[in-house]
Each structure stands twice: as C-alpha cells, then as structure tokens.
Amino acid sequence: MALAHKGLEVETIPWRFSDKELIASSGQAKVPALLHHGKWICDSWTIANYLEEQFPGHPSLFTSAEGRALSFLYSSLGDFQGGQIVRFLLLDIYHHLAEQDKEYFRTSREQRFGMTLEEVVKHREAQLPAFRESLFPLRAVLKKQAFFGGESPLYADYALFGQFQWARCISDFELLASDDPVAHWRTRMLNAFGGLALKAPAY
Amino acid sequence: MALAHKGLEVETIPWRFSDKELIASSGQAKVPALLHHGKWICDSWTIANYLEEQFPGHPSLFTSAEGRALSFLYSSLGDFQGGQIVRFLLLDIYHHLAEQDKEYFRTSREQRFGMTLEEVVKHREAQLPAFRESLFPLRAVLKKQAFFGGESPLYADYALFGQFQWARCISDFELLASDDPVAHWRTRMLNAFGGLALKAPAY
Structure with a gap:
C-alpha cells in the first residue's frame, strides 16, 4: 500500500515461512523485506521511512516531519493489533501452510504461546467481543x-489496514461486524488504488 | 497544556462533581468546558480545534490539516485509556471528594460499573500488569x-498525558513502573512549560 501510495512499481515474490534462504542476504529472517538497487530494507516502518527519503517528489506517506512522528504510534498499534489478531487465526494459518512449513510453524508458535495451536484459538468466539471492544478508539475516529x-489515507492507515488484510487473506473468521465503522473503513482501504488489496486471494 | 502550547493566559476555576450550576449555561454537564468571549466550548478535542481556529498565529497543536487528522486517534486513545485508569483509582477519587459529592459519585459510578466502588478496585494489584502491558504501543514509540x-510535544501528547496527570493528582497508586519509558515521557511532560503540570497538587 505504501509503494502504491508512492506510485512505485514493484515486483512481489511469493514467500513461505521456511524460505529463509530467499531473504538470507538481508541479514535477518523476517518479511516484509524490500530489495532496492541491491540494498535490503526490512521492517514495515523502516521501509516506509526509506521510501519517504528516497522518493521525496512522490506523494508523501507522512506529509511532514511532525506527521511522520505522529504516524509512528500507528505503526506500533498495528504491530500490537497483529499480535491480538493472530490469537484468533493461528490455526487457520496452519491449515493454509505448505507441508514443509507445518512442523516449523507449529513448533515455533506453540513455544511462543505456551500451548497448542488448537488451544490458542479454542475460545475465539468467546474472545471476539473483547477484541471488537478494544477497537473502540479506532471506531470513534472512523465515525x-x-x-x-x-x-485520504496515509501511512497511518496502511499500518493498521495491513493487519486486517492478512487476516482476510488467511481466514474466513469475521473479526469485524459488517456494520462496524472499522469494517466500512476496511472496505474503503480495499477499494483504494484501484482495488489493489482486493486483488490478493482472500475470503 | 493546549492553552500553554498556544501561549494563552487562562483563568481556571476549581470545580466539583456537584457544581452543575457553574457550567449549566454551557448546555451540558461535563468538564472540560472553556468560556471564551461569552461562548462555551466543551470537550477536550473540540476545545483543541477551537483554539487552533481562533489562534492561527500561535504555535499549532497539530502543525497541519493532516496532523490534525492523525491527532484525533490520540484523543480517542486518551479517552479509552482514561476509562481503563479509572478502574484502578475509583475509590481514591471517592476519598478525595467533598462530602456533598460523595453520594452522587457513589450512586452514579456504581450504576455505571455494576458493582460497588470497592469491588471495582479490589483486584487492582493483580490487574496492573495487564494495564502496563496494554501500554506496549506507546512504550515502543517512546523508546x-x-x-x-x-x-517537542503536540496535542497528541497532551491528550494522552492528561490521563496520567489526573491520575497522579488523585492517587498515589503507581500506574507506571519508574523505569518505564512511558514514565520518562510523563516526566518530560511534567517539566514542559516551566513545570506547569507539576504545579497542580499531586502525589
């Protein structure tokens, strides 16, 4: 979304959890990772700042130095929210994995959560109201x-939207009620840039 | 803090929960309420926007239209956080009330929370780690x-700081660990504008 905002063309490479070699030369093992003129830039917030510096004549993701400072909390909230969302979708992710990824994913995630994948998501229906309630601050703004x-959207929007986008790409679990202002904003984000986010396979 | 940011002189009026008459002409019953040239402006976010419009030549609270838009979530997060903080301090507030406020406060709050004031705060020590954990997104930014x-601070900072300020004015309960980056930011906020927030009676 940030690349589209900047009007930049990009080649995306499908990637699996176990494809560590593909990004090994980045010096770390996580996505997103951007390769630009032979240089790796990793982590969403770092990438956004890199794009802003490298392409100053393109539409700004932050609009100003202060806008950049104010946007950092959105990045941080997005990370936090991703950690909440994954507790609902952990087993759905597992079911979409290629065979070679399953053991790595199950072992690493069960260690992180201190329980089986099945146990993490077992009470997700009961936990859903509290998650939706936790979106109160976002909802108040989006009303x-x-x-x-x-x-119009800025990086702040992309940082939060990204969490809902991966969620709908991996699961049919309805994190948002259809009449939630947050869901309406998600639809606006899906329609942005000619429906860019709608082009990803999703539920 | 917003008035100080704007460099405006203001007369503050001590106020009690039961002093409804004092602000009755504002057409509503809550503080903050600002009276300017005979006109009432109520609600923190509305007041901030009013100040920005009325005093455009003074230091900006938002820096730009986009900064204003990005700041609204901070206002909303502040409100949400206030709702979390009050669950720790409800009984401390009660103990600081004037006699004529106590019955109104107990009745209205016990109805809101569906339990006695004592029950709301009974497990606050046990609930503190989860509250501190919920500050993770703020902490990541303030690192x-x-x-x-x-x-330098903007309205975004004042919206969140205000919650910690009323908390320290009414209670000695330590919401933040002393080595928390959020506590260090709170200290910087206390020292802002010549220690303005330090001048209020507090713990």
Whole structure:
C-alpha cells in the first residue's frame, strides 16, 4: 500500500515461512523485506521511512516531519493489533501452510504461546467481543473521518489496514461486524488504488 | 497544556462533581468546558480545534490539516485509556471528594460499573500488569522518540498525558513502573512549560 501510495512499481515474490534462504542476504529472517538497487530494507516502518527519503517528489506517506512522528504510534498499534489478531487465526494459518512449513510453524508458535495451536484459538468466539471492544478508539475516529489521515489515507492507515488484510487473506473468521465503522473503513482501504488489496486471494 | 502550547493566559476555576450550576449555561454537564468571549466550548478535542481556529498565529497543536487528522486517534486513545485508569483509582477519587459529592459519585459510578466502588478496585494489584502491558504501543514509540509529536510535544501528547496527570493528582497508586519509558515521557511532560503540570497538587 505504501509503494502504491508512492506510485512505485514493484515486483512481489511469493514467500513461505521456511524460505529463509530467499531473504538470507538481508541479514535477518523476517518479511516484509524490500530489495532496492541491491540494498535490503526490512521492517514495515523502516521501509516506509526509506521510501519517504528516497522518493521525496512522490506523494508523501507522512506529509511532514511532525506527521511522520505522529504516524509512528500507528505503526506500533498495528504491530500490537497483529499480535491480538493472530490469537484468533493461528490455526487457520496452519491449515493454509505448505507441508514443509507445518512442523516449523507449529513448533515455533506453540513455544511462543505456551500451548497448542488448537488451544490458542479454542475460545475465539468467546474472545471476539473483547477484541471488537478494544477497537473502540479506532471506531470513534472512523465515525468522524474517512481515514486516519483525514480525507485520504496515509501511512497511518496502511499500518493498521495491513493487519486486517492478512487476516482476510488467511481466514474466513469475521473479526469485524459488517456494520462496524472499522469494517466500512476496511472496505474503503480495499477499494483504494484501484482495488489493489482486493486483488490478493482472500475470503 | 493546549492553552500553554498556544501561549494563552487562562483563568481556571476549581470545580466539583456537584457544581452543575457553574457550567449549566454551557448546555451540558461535563468538564472540560472553556468560556471564551461569552461562548462555551466543551470537550477536550473540540476545545483543541477551537483554539487552533481562533489562534492561527500561535504555535499549532497539530502543525497541519493532516496532523490534525492523525491527532484525533490520540484523543480517542486518551479517552479509552482514561476509562481503563479509572478502574484502578475509583475509590481514591471517592476519598478525595467533598462530602456533598460523595453520594452522587457513589450512586452514579456504581450504576455505571455494576458493582460497588470497592469491588471495582479490589483486584487492582493483580490487574496492573495487564494495564502496563496494554501500554506496549506507546512504550515502543517512546523508546525512539521524546514525544509522540517528535522532538517537542503536540496535542497528541497532551491528550494522552492528561490521563496520567489526573491520575497522579488523585492517587498515589503507581500506574507506571519508574523505569518505564512511558514514565520518562510523563516526566518530560511534567517539566514542559516551566513545570506547569507539576504545579497542580499531586502525589
């Protein structure tokens, strides 16, 4: 979404959890990882800042130095929210994995959560109301504004939307009620840039 | 803090829960309420926007239209956080009330929470770790930036700081561990504008 905002063409490479070699030369083992003129830039927030510096003549993701500072919390909230969302979808992720990824995923995640994948998601229906309630601050804003950035989306929007996008790509579990202003914003984000996010396979 | 940011002089009026008459002409019953040239402006976010419009030549609380849009979530997060904090301090508030406020406060709050004031705070020590954990997104930002607004505070900072300020004015309960980056930011906020927030009676 940030690349589209900047109007940049990019080649995306499908990637699996176990494809560590593909990004080994980045010096770390996680995605997103951007390769630009032979240089690796990793981590969403770092990538956004890199794009902003490298392409100053393109539409800004932050609009100003202060906008950049204010956007950092959105990045951090997105990370936090991703950690909440994964507790609902952990088993759905597992079911979409290639065979060679399953053992690595189960072992590493069960160690992280201290329980089986099945146990993590077992009470997800009961936990859903609390998750939706935790979105209260986002909802209050989206009742008054089309986007967190105002009338059009900024990096702040992409940082939060990204969590809902991977969720719908991996699971049919309805994190959001259809009449939630957060769901309406998600639809606006799906339609942005000619429906870019809608082009990914999803539920 | 917003008025100080704008460099405006203001007369503050001590107020009690039961002093409804004092702000009755505002057409509502809550503080903050600002009276300017005979006009009432109520609600923190509305007041901030009013100040920005009325005093455009003064230091900006948002820095730009986009900064304003991005700041709204901070206002909303502040409200949400206030709702979390009050669950720790409800009984401390009660103990600081004037006699004429106690019955109103107990009745209205016990109805809101569906339990006695004592029951709301009964397990606060056990609930403290989860509260501190919920500050993770703020903490991640404050490890890298002095303020949410960047190198100096903006309205975003005041919206969140206000919650910690009323907390320390009414209770000695330590919401934040002393080595928490959020506590260090709170200290920077206390020292802002010549120690303005330190001048209020507090723990």
